[in-house]
Amino acid sequence: MSAEITAVADQDRLSAPDAATLRKVMSHFCTGVAVITAHDGDRPLGFTCQSVVSLSLEPPYISFCPTKTSTSWPLLREARHLCINVLAHDQKDVCSTFAVSGGDKFANVDWSPAGNGAPALGGALARIEATVEVEHEAGDHTIVIARITDLTADDEGRPLLFFKGGFGGFA
Known part of the structure; x- marks a missing residue:
């Protein structure tokens, strides 16, 4: 790496916000809420996730x-075939x-x-079936890319939303 690029990278690290400030500011970005599920042949598996995006x-x-500390994700990863269940407003x-x-989440x-x-999941606003293709390490999380194989949605429902540390929906 050149000295100029190294200096810019060092400056970026010095001016990076602390975790509390980052969390506070990013809480202003409203997200949907999903439960990502899989079945390992013996039992159903799943975890709540807010960082779902069409890629x-x-x-x-x-x-x-x-998150890298997730105990559920390694089990779902092994199953490879997932269902991303977009939660409806009444599924808090x-x-x-x-x-x-x-515990038995199901x-x-x-x-x-x-x-x-x-x-x-019953009552979900949308369901996206997908197969894990790629993972990338990214700080304290893993970025998972999955190929969509099937999907469906309830055009009449309303989403469960997460905003500023709380849950709500469209009014």
């Missing part, structure tokens, strides 16, 4: 970013259930197998 139309890719309880580690949740075998 490409051709080929059809979706991306999401699990489902969001909370899948946001914690351990005990009180209505679900059925999607076409790829991953759990499709």
